[in-house]
Amino acid sequence: MAANGLFWWIGAGVLVLLELMSGTFYLLMVAVGFIAGGIAHLFGAGLEIELLVAALVAMIAVTVLRRSKLGHVTRRDASHDPGVNLDIGETLKVNEWHEGRARALYRGAEWDIELAPGETEGAHMYRITAFSGNTLVVAATR
Structure with a gap:
């Protein structure tokens, strides 16, 4: 052989x-x-x-x-990765909050919005930090 x-x-x-x-x-x-x-x-x-x-x-x-x-393959959480979700880092306007949740118009559609941990409802402009299923997780823009 x-x-x-x-x-x-x-x-x-x-x-x-x-x-x-x-x-x-x-x-x-x-x-x-x-x-x-x-x-x-x-x-x-x-x-x-x-x-x-x-x-x-x-x-x-x-x-x-x-x-x-x-x-070693390093796995990152896709819900927080702007390389996977191009909307992470984009801003949107939220007019009204109800116990840390809201609905807002983003890219021509209504989305469920929730605040990131430690964020408050005081601002009107928010930055998308992650996705949780079909819900946008946002933090106030500074």
Whole structure:
């Protein structure tokens, strides 16, 4: 199977192609192990040594990836993320409050509005700070 070393190079190529579809970098690290196995074959190592080199390099590469910031996905709350909700940071006018809740016209539609924690009903202009379902969470503009 690995008698001519082509196995390592084809395997690395297939893993890189699969990595392009998954986008996780882990298959890329295993492909680095396959490349190391191919290099070991070029230096005349036996199949056992090639497999050992490929496995060790792949394990080390995956461990390094795991410990780097690329190995950890940071999840942010989309309800507060202006990159997800483009309305966050926009202002709107609220005329009348009822116990921290209101209805207001925003972008041509009536929305339920609620005050962000610690905010008061005294202002008329408010900035959208988050979404809570179909409700806009607002804070007074300063």
